[in-house]
Amino acid sequence: MTLGEFAMCIAAVFSSSTAQILMKRASSTGISATGFRLLSMGIVLQLLSVLLAVLVLRTMALSQLMPFAALAYVLVPLGSAVLLKERLTRRFWWGSFLIMSGIMWTLSVGV
Amino acid sequence: MQTDLSPRKRRTAWLLLAGMIVWMTGAQLLFKSAGLHAHRHPGLVQGFVLNVAMWWGLFSSGMSMLCWLGSLRTLPLSAAYPWTASIYVLTPVASAFLFNEILSQRYFFGIALLVAGIFLSAGGAESNDSR
Numbered sequence: 447m448t449l450g451e452f453a454m455c456i457a458a459v460f461s462s463s464t465a466q467i468l469m470k471r472a473s474s475t476g477i478s479a480t481g482f483r484l485l486s487m488g489i490v491l492q493l494l495s496v497l498l499a500v501l502v503l504r505t506m507a508l509s510q511l512m513p514f515a516a517l518a519y520v521l522v523p524l525g526s527a528v529l530l531k532e533r534l535t536r537r538f539w540w541g542s543f544l545i546m547s548g549i550m551w552t553l554s555v556g557v
Numbered sequence: 558m559q560t561d562l563s564p565r566k567r568r569t570a571w572l573l574l575a576g577m578i579v580w581m582t583g584a585q586l587l588f589k590s591a592g593l594h595a596h597r598h599p600g601l602v603q604g605f606v607l608n609v610a611m612w613w614g615l616f617s618s619g620m621s622m623l624c625w626l627g628s629l630r631t632l633p634l635s636a637a638y639p640w641t642a643s644i645y646v647l648t649p650v651a652s653a654f655l656f657n658e659i660l661s662q663r664y665f666f667g668i669a670l671l672v673a674g675i676f677l678s679a680g681g682a683e684s685n686d687s688r
Contacts, residue, residue, distance in 0.1 A: 499592075
């Protein structure tokens with residue numbers, strides 16, 4: 447995996463995680479101009495994430511990209527805790543530790 | 558939450574959850590196919606705008622989202638959430654068959670760590686409602 451592919455994978459997962467947080471925020475604001483703006487930004491970021499994934503999948507194996515996608519299981523709750531003041535449990539931290547270990551393990555192994 | 562529901566509603570919810578997994582796995586495979594198309598056809602129009610696999614992938618993602626929302630109308634998030642981990646097993650296996658990707662035992666150990674992590678963190682999912 448090249449540095450460029452790695453950067454695009456990270457950008458794709460950050461983009462989709464931010465999109466999920468924006469959509470969650472939009473759902474709690476109800477029908478309003480702010481809600482519509484947040485939802486639109488979320489959809490644009492989700493599409494950007496797909497575009498980045500397709501770009502990186504031109505040369506990279508799908509099975510190499512998949513572990514990166516799991517980073518969303520860590521980033522979304524973390525972002526929700528920081529931005530939406532949601533509570534994180536101890537189980538989340540243990541789970542995140544395993545997820546991060548799995549990502550690093552598959553990266554070190556390659557395919 | 559599930560106790561008051563009819564068996565038919567519960568069955569529908571589980572079928573929708575299974576549908577979400579199938580559509581999402583399909584979407585990932587279509588995006589890989591779209592990537593291969595973009596590699597063969599450089600340029601924005603040929604590689605992306607006229608990329609049929611990419612549009613089907615987006616459609617598949619949309620269907621997966623609809624199935625997910627439909628299943629969550631009945632199932633608690635803590636029950637549905639761990640099953641999303643199966644996407645991380647099904648997709649690499651399917652890509653090995655369809656795109657001849659070679660998967661090692663060591664790779665599957667990493668995937669097992671990922672799946673265990675998702676299952677573990679799912680315990681706090683209902684209260685957090687973070688996905």
